[in-house]
Amino acid sequence: MQDASAVRTQKLYYKDAYQTSFSARIISADGRDLVLDQTLFFPEEGGQSPDRGILAGCTVLDVQIRDGEIHHILGDPLPAGLTPGTEVSGEIDGPHRFSNMQQHSGEHLFSGIMYRRFGLENIGFHCSDREVTLDYNGPLTAEQLQAVEREANAAIVKNIPSEVRFLYGEEAKTAVYRSKLDLSGEVRVVTFAGVDACACCAPHVARTGEIGCLKVVGVQNWKSGVRVNILCGARAMELFDRDHALITGLSRYLTTSPEEVFGLVTRMREEKAALLTRIRQMETERLLERVGRAEATDGSILFFEASLEQKPAREAVNALASRAGKYAGIFIGNDREGYRFIIGSLHADAREAANLLKQAFNARGGGQPAMVQGSVKAAEAQIRTLLSTVHT
Ligand SMILES: [Zn+2]
Structure with missing residues (x-):
């Protein structure tokens, strides 16, 4: 039994990493912030997110360590009568902890192998429910990354036991281990013999076999080194399940084998690009044919097209301008989303047409007396009425 006045919370997770339920006495209860004489809840520390679970019947939202004191932040107010000295029971989320x-x-296996084989040091570790990232202080090739992944999985298969030792004073200074910081007092060293x-x-974990498997799922340049994403055990399996369902579903949909999906999609994209080019050519040819047939008028000639590129649109406007007493315009788009427009004029001022559109429909754009460009949100019928056109 520990003295209730002790500042440091006894870390029960150091005694048995697999234990999930415990009881402890309350040291202090400040609103939803609960400090106990001992706890199984691992706080947010060393890059790892905290344990989840239930304490005194309340959900534990967060666990933080300050000066050796572990604070449990509860989601609900503590039930009445739970004062310092009272014994409470707690239960951590076992599968979450094991994961x-x-x-x-x-991560230890991976970083130990990385250091031994390629001399890269792990300078950052982050383990949340969303991702697991490892930062290394130098560049890495795809082959090197794969070699480390393979060796880590070989170490998992060997089922190597873990050993935890607390080192003090001279021993802490002279012992060989990674992450050797200027730590005063005790140093907790986790060893997987022969690996890290x-x-x-x-x-x-007690033995590496419990990791199950380790998969590299991402890598990117990070500062002067790399950031590697890994997943182990069930989390790697979940990703495999998801990706496997995705690729088999896709290959079934495309009636091809998973191996052929990439090649088939590449060909489909190329075919689509070729078809789009052909459609644009046909649109242009069709428009220029209609432009060629347009009769001369004292008024305006306006064409409305669903899609057309800029160059043929300008060509069409130039071809029509000589036949229009007022404006020659091409409007590209539809009534719902609006139109891009090019308006030309040989006998009037095209800027006046742009002004009419601005006043009536808040259109954008402008240009020279001979040609204006812009965009307008209005329906074809409204635009035709406004510009008093001869219908074409
Ligand atoms: Zn660690």
């Missing part, structure tokens, strides 16, 4: 142990032990020894505050 974190798998990810973290996997590293200073660490977190719970770990």
Whole structure:
């Protein structure tokens, strides 16, 4: 039994990383912030997100460590009567904790192998429910990354036991392990014999076999090195399940084998691009044919097209301008989304047409007396009425 006045919370997760339920006495209860004499809840520390669970019947939202004191932040107000000295029971989310142990032990194997084989140091670790990231202080090739992944999985298969030791004073200074910071006092070193020894505050699996498997799922340049994303155990399996369902569903939809999906989609994209080019050519040819047939008028000649590129639109406007007493215009788009327009004029001022559209429909754009360009949100019928056109 620990003295209730002790400041430091006893870390039960160091005694047994697999235990999920415990009881403890309240040291202080400040609103929803609860401090106990001992706890199984691992706080947010060393890059790892905290344990989840239930304490005194309340959901634990967050766990933080300050000066050796572990604070449990509850989602609900503490039931009445729970004062310092009262015993409460708690239960951590076991599968969540075990998953974190798998990810973290996997990280140690991976970083130990990375350091031994390529001399890169792990300078950042982040393990949340969303992702697991490892930062290294130098560049890495795809082949090197794969070699580390393979060796880590080989170490998992060997089912190597973990060993945790607390080192003090001279021993802490002379022992060989990673993450050797200027730590005063005790240093907790987690060792997987023959693979890695590293200073660490977190719970770990008893044997590497429990990690199940380790998969690299992402890599990107990070500062002067790389950031690697990994997943271990069930979390790697979940990703495999998702990706496998995706690729088999896609290959079934495309009636091809998973191996052929990439080649088929590439060909489909190329075919689509070729078809789009052909459609644009046909649109242009069709428009220029209609432009060629347009009769001369004292008024305006306006064409409305669903889609057309800029160059043929300008060509059409130039061809029509000599036959229009007022404006020659091409409007590209539809009534719902509006139109891009080019309006030309040989005998009037095209800027006046743009002004009419601005006043009536808040259109944007402008240009020279001979040609204006812009965009307008209005229906074809409204535009035709406004510009007093001869219908074409
Ligand atoms: Zn660690």
